[in-house]
Amino acid sequence: MRALREAMGLSLRDLAERSGVSAAMLSQVERGETSPTLAVAAKIAAGLELTLSQLLRLDEGEHVAVSRAGERRKLERGGHRFEELTPPLPGQRADVSLHTLEPGAATGGREDPPMHEPGSRETAVVLAGTLALVVDGTRHELGEGDGVTFDADLPHHFENEGEERTRFLAVIAAGLRRS
Numbered sequence: 001m002r003a004l005r006e007a008m009g010l011s012l013r014d015l016a017e018r019s020g021v022s023a024a025m026l027s028q029v030e031r032g033e034t035s036p037t038l039a040v041a042a043k044i045a046a047g048l049e050l051t052l053s054q055l056l057r058l059d060e061g062e063h064v065a066v067s068r069a070g071e072r073r074k075l076e077r078g079g080h081r082f083e084e085l086t087p088p089l090p091g092q093r094a095d096v097s098l099h100t101l102e103p104g105a106a107t108g109g110r111e112d113p114p115m116h117e118p119g120s121r122e123t124a125v126v127l128a129g130t131l132a133l134v135v136d137g138t139r140h141e142l143g144e145g146d147g148v149t150f151d152a153d154l155p156h157h158f159e160n161e162g163e164e165r166t167r168f169l170a171v172i173a174a175g176l177r178r179s
Contacts, residue, residue, distance in 0.1 A: 001026075001029060001030050001044065001048075001055075002030045004048050004050075004055075005030075005048065007093060008048065008049075008093075009119060012026050012027055012030075015044070015047050015048070016047075018046075018047035018048075019043045019044050019046060019047025019048075020043050020047075021036075021040055021043050021044055021047070025040065026044065029044070038052070041055060041056065065087045065089055066087070067084075067085055067086060067087040072084055072085065078105060078106075079101060079102035079103075079104065079105025079106075079160075080099065080100070080101055080102075080105050080106065080107050081099070081100040082097050082098065082099045082100070082107075083097065083098050084096075084097050085097060085098055085169075093173060093174045094171060094172065094173045094174065095171070095172050095174075096169065096170070096171050097169070097170050097172075098167065098168075098169055099158070099167065099168050099169075099170060100165060100166070100167050101129075101131070101158065101159070101160035101165070101166045101167075101168075102160065102165055103160055103161075103162060103163050103164065103165065104160065104161070105159075105160050106157055106158060106159040106160070107157045107158045107159075108157045116152040116153050116172060116174070117153065117174055118153045119153060119174075120151070120152040120153050120172060120173065120174050121149060121150070121151060121152055121172070121173045122149070122150055122152035122156075122170055122171065122172045122173075123147060123148070123149040123170070123171045123173075124142075124147065124148050124158070124168050124169065124170045124171075125145075125146070125147040125168060125169045126142050126143060126144050126145065126146050126147075126166065126167075126168045127144070127167040127168055127169060128144055128164075128165070128166060128167045129144065129160060129162055129164050129165060129166030129167065130142065130143050130144070130160070130161070130162040130166060131143075131146075131158055131159070131160060131166050131168055132158065132159040132160075132161060133148055133150070133156065133157075133158055134156060134157055134158075134159065135150050135151075135154055135155070135156040136154045136155055136156070137155075152172055
């Protein structure tokens with residue numbers, strides 16, 4: 001439970017406010033000094049934005065989820081193709097996607113609002129070609145093998161101004177940044 005709370009950037013008091021369970025009780029549960037009732041566990045799960053089954057890991061049939069190439073979600077728009085490499089799992093806080101930009105194509109639009117929740121971080125690694133990242137109006141040029149990490153809740157987009165197709169991986173970690 002502590003790992004989930006800390007991954008969300010929540011203090012014990014924050015989780016207490018979100019769940020309606022006292023900070024003292026949450027601390028005792030985290031330290032293994034007491035076991036919560038199902039009603040209290042359900043409140044804690046709700047405060048962590050999980051179902052009770054997710055918190056207790058009762059809904060996991062297996063501990064490995066394979067994402068098959070032919071079964072992944074794929075989208076294409078205006079020279080930008082992407083596919084989600086991460087299978088949808090309950091409570092998942094990070095996603096990995098593969099993007100392909102044709103020459104002259106871009107992700108989103110220059111004036112599009114950020115698509116990620118507050119506190120999200122994104123890491124991108126260029127697999128082939130060249131890529132420009134524009135974050136909050138500042139441009140960053142990237143080449144093959146370069147990586148970048150940035151606050152994904154800021155306005156941003158990627159552009160391929162080169163003459164060849166660009167491929168890059170993006171990893172989005174939801175709500176992990178601490179202010």
